[in-house]
Amino acid sequence: MSLKSTLIATLAAFILATPALAEIEIHDPYARSSNAMAGAAFMVIHNSGDTDDHLMGVTSDAAQRVELHTHIEDENGVMRMIHVEDGFVVPAASDILLQRGGNHVMFMGLTAPFVQDDIITIILVFENAGEVTVEIPVVQVESTSPSWTTGPTVKAALLHL
């Protein structure tokens, strides 16, 4: 293969590999578990592209079931977590937050307990960007912000697990 054709092949591979990576960026991911069976992951998902994308699902070996969840307030004023089967839209040139008390990645039936500083690997599946692998550090140590597991209403909501 000539140098020129090698360069063209390299360039073509680069161009083919780049677009999906350029559109979606994940910032500040962290994961934590409330008990030996369940955990959640939080992050900022940034869409730098000029078209909306759609987070359709998530997979991971870290638990038997991994789902996209959100919190809703039921008729009794109790916050409950529900599986969001349609996923989340990530608007063009915008961010969505997966955060405590809101949208999150839920782990049910942990393969192994989450241990501080361990890395949990998940694959987010986007309609346009495709599969995006995210390495997420476990942060079990309490920060100054209130834990998603400490409030009595959220504890009640965990019973659905």
Ligand SMILES: [Cu+2]
């Ligand atoms: Cu949940």
